[in-house]
Amino acid sequence: MNQGRFTKPLVFSVLLVCVLLFSGTMREAQAASGQFSLDVRNADLRDVLSALAIQTGTNIVLVEEPVNVTFSVQNVPPMRALELLLQTLGLSYVREGNLLIVGSEEKLQAGYDKEETLARFDLVYIRTEQFRPLLSELGLPVKSIAFNNNPYTIWVKGTPRDLVKVKELLEAVDQLENAVFRGVEELVLDYQEFYAYAVEPDRLAQLARNAGIPLEKYVTIGNRLLVFDKQILAYWDEFHKVMQALDSIDARNSSIFPFQLKHIVARDAASRLASIGFSGVKTITFNFPEFSRELIVICPPQLESQVYTALAAIDTAPEKIKAPVISSTGEFARSELQAKRRLLAEMTSIPLSSMHISENISGDPDNPHHVLWAHETPDNIKLLQDLAESF
Structure with missing residues (x-):
């Protein structure tokens, strides 16, 4: 050559x-x-x-x-x-x-x-010594050349397809957040891998974005999706769970969209939607669905409008009811319930004004019994009761 x-x-x-x-x-x-x-x-x-x-x-x-x-x-x-x-x-x-x-x-x-070509890549924020090890670490079949007199340029030899992957990788990691400044220790470029089995990784990345996930800094190699987004890496377990749900035969040609709830929590919305009986409709909830108000919906394209309308109808503000949450007996019962009331308000969006502590209902001043009760929606009452049981 x-x-x-x-x-x-x-x-x-x-x-x-x-x-x-x-x-x-x-x-x-x-x-x-x-x-x-x-x-x-x-x-x-x-x-x-x-x-x-x-x-x-x-x-x-x-x-x-x-x-x-x-x-x-x-x-x-x-x-x-x-x-x-x-x-x-x-x-x-x-x-x-x-x-x-x-x-x-x-x-x-x-x-x-299919022949190999030599191409030059100029880096802006990271140095060649940071980028070059990634090429071999990720298994890209290319050869690289770097010169000490220019730490921000790398020459790479490979087929056109392999060189495009190098370009995509460079775009994912050559970011200001990865820059190494004078006096700062060398930065290791962190990433995580997701192995796709039912859906092509590029299609999977598109499905993730359709679901409202801000996936931007990534590259696909074979059946691997390599993610460099620090925001996503911080919540990798959650992201991995969603990607596993999207990596299915059903999701290949499905409509996928996020739905932000206003009045009810994700757990209850998913349950109520399932009870309607739509065929081929799945929902993904995040950790603590009893708190979260966001759903990801996977459904046949022809049902997207109907499912969205159904969720909007489900997500209505129900009437408030009065119900007991937890009770306590003993000399310090009232103080205990006051502390739990404050904690429940801090853990949820339910205000203190919705929770009340009764007078002594035991009739025995030496062994008082108090009840913490709430005037809230049924969903919030159930949430308070579940949390109170965990204390």
Whole structure:
């Protein structure tokens, strides 16, 4: 393989502002209908492909020498714009997931996209010595080269698909929160792995975002979803539980959405929804569903509107009732119930004004008996009773 082959540039998705700076004459607009317009004059093909990568949500790798192009298209889907551009240049592409390899038919048929290429990656916040060990630790089949005189640049040799994974990994970890400042100990880049079995990891990540989980810093390798989001790592057990529920055959083509409850807790909402008898509907509750007011719902797409309406009807403010919560007997009974009343208010959203302590109902001043009772909704009464039993 000759030296020119090693240094051939790769085109990846980049920020649109960078594309505009590189091309100078490029103008693009996307209508609300999802149609795409593009007008370029003597622009670098790499810049045009970068803009199209953004619009198509793909990574594009060019395995040809870059040329300048003049091209105009109005109100077409982004993928159609890409196809028309390549037709004018006599080029084609092969697709592997969200990776598009662009080149001539001869090179693509000859497996040119499987050959290894050397690409340069520039880091901003973390240093090469932090990033480089991750490549081998995660099992990426690439080779890396680093130079001591530039601690923020790394050269990586691999196939186009492997280099895209390196790019995705770099985007996940090269964050300000991972920066190592002078006088600070070296930072270890923490991450967790989730192994997917029924759903492709990329699809699983999308399902998680549909469910309201702010999953942003991650990369998929094989059937692994590697998560670098510190916010999610802090609650990994909860996240893992949700992902296990999403990683099912039923969830592949299901609608998934979060539902924020206002009046009842997740445990009761899930129970009441189940009693309605919708077919193929599942709910996910977080730890302490007796407190939580958020549900994740998995349902057939055709039932999404009905399930949402049912939950809205379930989540209504019920009338308040009066009921005993806990009682105590003895010299310090009243003091004990006062302390428990304060604790219950601190542990729940139920105000002190809703909980009351009775007078001595034993009739014996030497052995008083007091009752802590509440004027609240049935759900809150049950919550108070369950908590009081655990004291």
